[in-house]
Amino acid sequence: MGIVGAGPAGIYAADLLTKDETLAASGTPVSIDILDKLPSPYGLVRYGVAPDHPRIKQIQGALHKILDKPEIRFLGNVEYGVDLKLEDLQHHYDAVIFATGSDRDRSLDIPGIELPGSHGAADFVFWYDSHPDVAPDWHVEGTSVAVIGAGNVAVDVARILAKDADNLLETDITDNVYQGLRAKKVTDVHVFARRGIAQGKFTPMELRELDKQPGVEVIVYPEDFDLDDASLATLEESNQVKTNVKVLQNWAIRDPRGEEKRLHLHFLHRPVEVLGEERVEGLRTERMELTGDGNVRGTGVFIDHDVQAVYRAIGYLGSPATDLPFDEDRGVIPNDAGRVLDLDERAIPGVYATGWIKRGPVGLIGHTKGDALETITNLVADRDHFTPAAEPEPESFLQLLVERGVHYTTWDGWQRLEAHEESLGEEQGRKRVKVRERDEMTRIARAES
Structure with a gap:
């Protein structure tokens, strides 16, 4: 399974997949890659919440526990539409969920x-x-x-x-x-x-x-x-x-x-x-x-x-996703309860949406859980109609990234970057100081000199 977007919407969707009783009862193994264009996870929890709101930012702790699951792999600094196309994801995953959020001003x-x-x-x-x-x-x-x-x-x-x-x-x-x-x-x-x-x-x-x-x-x-x-x-x-x-x-x-x-x-x-x-x-x-x-x-x-x-500050809009239809007025990927629709309003097999890119920027972070449940319920119901991935092996997708020169980051790399930010904060008597530059974030996460 591939999920594009490592904010709350994508992470909650991954969590629900690992807990789904129908999949567990059928003995279907679950392996999930969560991809994000940024070197770090958490999306708007990290980059959309005011810095003086630590109580809201505490949600990162819950998201951390989900990303720490063995069935889930985080791959950052991977940009859909630049490094990868839809056919690439469909080649490596049985199904794809878009959870890219809303990142533009209305x-x-x-x-x-x-x-x-x-x-x-x-x-x-x-x-x-x-x-x-x-x-x-x-x-x-x-x-x-x-x-x-x-x-x-x-x-x-x-x-x-x-x-x-x-x-x-x-x-x-x-x-x-x-x-x-x-x-x-x-x-x-x-x-x-x-x-x-x-x-x-x-x-x-x-x-x-x-x-x-x-x-x-x-x-x-x-x-x-x-x-x-x-x-x-x-x-x-x-x-x-x-x-x-x-x-x-x-x-x-x-x-x-x-x-x-x-x-x-x-x-x-x-x-x-x-x-x-x-x-x-x-x-x-x-x-x-x-x-x-x-x-x-x-x-x-x-x-x-x-x-x-x-x-x-009159609302956010999502951004178009390459190879998919887009509703510019609403800023969402057209869908029916999470099933992404083509230009003829027919469901595209194995392609789904969740979070703000699905419903628009409505509701608080907690509302994302219920939204993800709807999408995952439909995905699981559709699973017998998926076209199996041609190369589902986890290492084959990493090899594709390497061949395309993508300097991807991992979950271990994020924890390395997180520890570095905490050490910067400790020097100033603070809990954390962010690393701002993308190249530096990537270098630290990848343990490169």
């Missing part, structure tokens, strides 16, 4: 969005998480910045923009990130949500984190509070929404603290234009109103906000 079609100083959140997140394929330098422009979005990524980006860089020194950030954040002059971060306070997609934990930063005051505007019938119904149905609204209400009515930095939360504001000639000079929003069913409509009232940078 676009926002408003005037001025392409001005210098306007950024996608994914680019910024990958930078502060030291992704090896992102340039090391980032200049945080201006004293007042805007973040567009109402989900956990928007909240993460806003918090990092407001946070004192010194308060991140206990995390695993690299020196270039520390220096970049230390140089910023931001005093005000404005977060804009198109809908109301009951429609925010952030979790209570992420929301509360905003108010735990020394020297940063969270400001919520009472005039942004509106609850229509649908909002009130949601409050009754969802403890998460109820908690979020209560937190926001408490922030709105408390006395100002007069902190040096401010993080403003604006609801019912739809961005309509990024202002500026040569670069970002402001953001224009339209005041919205709830329509009674949880949706919103414009009021025709426009407000200009003085900001010098804009970060859009």
Whole structure:
């Protein structure tokens, strides 16, 4: 079995395959290769979670236990579509699962969005998480910045923009990130949500984190509070929404603290234009109103906000996979409950998808388990119809990589790199400091001088 993508989706799928009772009862041996284009595993857990969220990053411990299973082999620094094609995988594996996630920013079609100083959140997140394929330098422009979005990524980006860089020194950030954040002059971060306070997609934990930063005051505007019938119904149905609204209400009515930095939360504001000639000079929003069913409509009232940078965090999209159809609007591989479909909407034998590349960037990491279960259940049900791999031997696939000059990394190599990062952290009194450069990561993992 081959799995493309070593994030939570791919790892959970592998785990379920090793536990499947139907396969065990039939005596079918299970051997799984998990391939990733990066030299390291864990995907967005390593490169998509803010560095000051160690509780979320603790999921790496659970993923580590899965990858440590003898039936599973991790092969990093192997890029599908560059080093390998679909026919290569089908030659060596009975079935292939794509778990490549969502790694691009969803676009926002408003005037001025392409001005210098306007950024996608994914680019910024990958930078502060030291992704090896992102340039090391980032200049945080201006004293007042805007973040567009109402989900956990928007909240993460806003918090990092407001946070004192010194308060991140206990995390695993690299020196270039520390220096970049230390140089910023931001005093005000404005977060804009198109809908109301009951429609925010952030979790209570992420929301509360905003108010735990020394020297940063969270400001919520009472005039942004509106609850229509649908909002009130949601409050009754969802403890998460109820908690979020209560937190926001408490922030709105408390006395100002007069902190040096401010993080403003604006609801019912739809961005309509990024202002500026040569670069970002402001953001224009339209005041919205709830329509009674949880949706919103414009009021025709426009407000200009003085900001010098804009970060859009309105969702991620997956990237196309070579040799497979792709739904560009949704950013997913077309599929039916995990079975990948061809252009005629027929299932491609032995090819599956799971995680965000299957369903879009919806839900938290924990939701990925249920999603993987659906895919694996269908894969196991289909197994009698697979075309057996021509060369299923584990060593034959490694030989292919060697012939193509792929400097692949292994699970042992990742543990070697992990130990190196921990030793770098120990020198600075931290748990870990990431290695940023891809070549260096690969060299350390491969034990090359």
